[in-house]
Amino acid sequence: MSNPVTRLLPWTGSDGRTCLLITDHNTHGHVSRVADQVETVQLGMGVELIGHAEELLADPGAEPAQIRYLAARLTEALRDALRVAVSRGDRLRGAGGPASG
Template sequence: MTDATPRLLPWSSPEGKPSYVLGDGTGLVSRLADDVEEAQLSLADGLVEDARRLLDARNWSPGELHLLTVELTESLTEIRRIATSRGARLRAASSADRPA
C-alpha cells in the first residue's frame, strides 16, 4: 500500500458515517467511486435544468417546490462531498510536489 491520503468516497457507511479508501487511485473501489461521482454530477446537471424550467414557468405548486427543494438539497450534499474529496486529493498532490 502506498503512503496515500485517504479518499472520501461518494457514499456513506450503513451507519451514515463517511467512508474512505486508501490507495493510489487506480484500484477497483477508486474506479467505482469515480463512476459514482460522474453519475452524481450528471444527475445534478439535469436537476439544475429541471429547476430552471420549473422556476421560469412561474406556475409551480407548493408540492413541486417542496420536491425541488428536497432534490436540490440531496444533490448539493452529494456535490459538496465530491468537492471535499477532490479538494483533499488536490492538496495532497500539491504537497507531494513540494520539495521537502
C-alpha cells in the same frame, strides 16, 4: 502499506457516516474507479436537476409540493457536489497541489 492515502468516497454508509478508502498511491484500483464513476453520475444528475429547477420555477402554476420536492432533490445534489469537491481538493493537496485557506 507505506504512506497510505485516504480518499473521501462519494457515498455514505447505511448509518449515514462518512466512507473512506485507505490505499497506497494506486488511484486506479477498483474502488477508486467506482468512486470516480459515482462522482461523474452525481455531478451529471446535478446538471440535469438544474434544468428541471429552471423549468419548474418558471412555471407560475407550480404546486408547493412540487417545489418542496425540488428543494429536497437540490439539497441532495448540492450535498453530493460538495462531497465531490472536498474529496477532489483533498486529493489535489495530497498530490502536491495548493492547499485551500
